[in-house]
Amino acid sequence: MTTTRPAALVTGASRGIGLAIAERLAAAGHDLTICARGGDALAAAGVRLAALGAAVRAESADMAAEDDVRGLARAHEDAYGRLDVLVVAAGVGTAGPVDTAPLHRFDKQFAVNVRAPYTLVQALLPTLRATAAARPDHGVKIIMLSSLTGAFPEPGLAAYGASKAALISLCRSLNAELSADGVTATAICPGYVDTDMSAWVHDRIDPADMIRTADVAELAMSLTRLSSRAVVSELVVTRPGGQLHRA
Numbered sequence: 001m002t003t004t005r006p007a008a009l010v011t012g013a014s015r016g017i018g019l020a021i022a023e024r025l026a027a028a029g030h031d032l033t034i035c036a037r038g039g040d041a042l043a044a045a046g047v048r049l050a051a052l053g054a055a056v057r058a059e060s061a062d063m064a065a066e067d068d069v070r071g072l073a074r075a076h077e078d079a080y081g082r083l084d085v086l087v088v089a090a091g092v093g094t095a096g097p098v099d100t101a102p103l104h105r106f107d108k109q110f111a112v113n114v115r116a117p118y119t120l121v122q123a124l125l126p127t128l129r130a131t132a133a134a135r136p137d138h139g140v141k142i143i144m145l146s147s148l149t150g151a152f153p154e155p156g157l158a159a160y161g162a163s164k165a166a167l168i169s170l171c172r173s174l175n176a177e178l179s180a181d182g183v184t185a186t187a188i189c190p191g192y193v194d195t196d197m198s199a200w201v202h203d204r205i206d207p208a209d210m211i212r213t214a215d216v217a218e219l220a221m222s223l224t225r226l227s228s229r230a231v232v233s234e235l236v237v238t239r240p241g242g243q244l245h246r247a
C-alpha cells in the first residue's frame, strides 16, 4: 500500500446518494477517487470533498464504456495503491411496461448497473485483496446501490428491477467467493430516495416523504465500521406506511 490513510472509490459521486456517501467518507478520513460523466458537477463535488480534508481524484468516466471502467480502476490504483471501500452508486433507470419497453434501454441499464460493477470489482480485486490482507480485523468493503425493486417487483420497472436484483445476487456471490479473505460486499436496497433520480414520481410521492440521502449514507458508513467477521449481503430500506414493499 502506498498511502497510510484509507482510500475509497465512489462511482456516481457528483450528486445524490453517491455524493452523500463520499462526503461522509471524506469526513471520516478517507482519500477518494470519484467519478461521473458530467465534468462540471464532478469538479464541484471534488472541491466540496477536498474542503473536508480528503485527497480527491475526480475522474470523468462513463460506466457504460468498459475502457472508462478499467481506466477508473487504474487511476485509483495509481493514486493510492490501496482500496478500503468501493461504493458503486452510478446507476440509471428507465420505466416502461415489459411489452413496449425498448431493448436498448434494457441493455443500457444492464451495462451501467451490472456490467460496470462486475468489471470494476474484477479489475480492482488484486488491490482489494491486498488491502484486506494488510488489515485483517477490518477487511475491505464493497457497497453497491441496488434498489427495493431488486428485492420486490414493481410494475413498470422490470428491466431496472432485474438489473438491481442482479446486483443483490452479485454481492451474495462475492461474499461466497471472497469474504473469507476479508473482502465483503453489501447491496443496499432502498425505496425512493429524495434525489434527482426520483424526481419523476414527485407527482405521486412527496419528496419530503422519501428516504433521505443522509439515511443511506449513514447505513453505508456503519458497514465500513464492521469487522471482517460480519458479512451483510443486503440491506433493505423501505419508506414508512402500509405498502412496505412498494418503492
Ligand SMILES: NC(=O)c1ccc[n+]([C@@H]2O[C@H](COP(=O)([O-])OP(=O)(O)OC[C@H]3O[C@@H](n4cnc5c(N)ncnc54)[C@H](OP(=O)(O)O)[C@@H]3O)[C@@H](O)[C@H]2O)c1
Pocket: 011, 012, 013, 014, 015, 016, 017, 018, 035, 036, 037, 038, 039, 041, 061, 062, 063, 064, 088, 089, 090, 091, 092, 093, 112, 145, 146, 147, 148, 189, 190, 191, 192, 193, 194, 195, 196, 197, 198
Ligand atoms: N433515488 C432513488 O430513489 C433510488 C432508490 C434506490 C436505488 N437508487 C440507486 O442509487 C444509486 C444512486 O442514485 P441517485 O438517486 O443518487 O441518482 P442521481 O442523483 O441521478 O445520481 C446518479 C449519479 O450517477 C452518475 N451516473 C449516471 N450514469 C452514469 C454513467 N453512465 N457513468 C458514470 N456515472 C454515471 C451521475 O452523474 P452523471 O449523470 O454526470 O454521469 C450521478 O453522479 C443508483 O444506482 C440508483 O439506481 C436510487
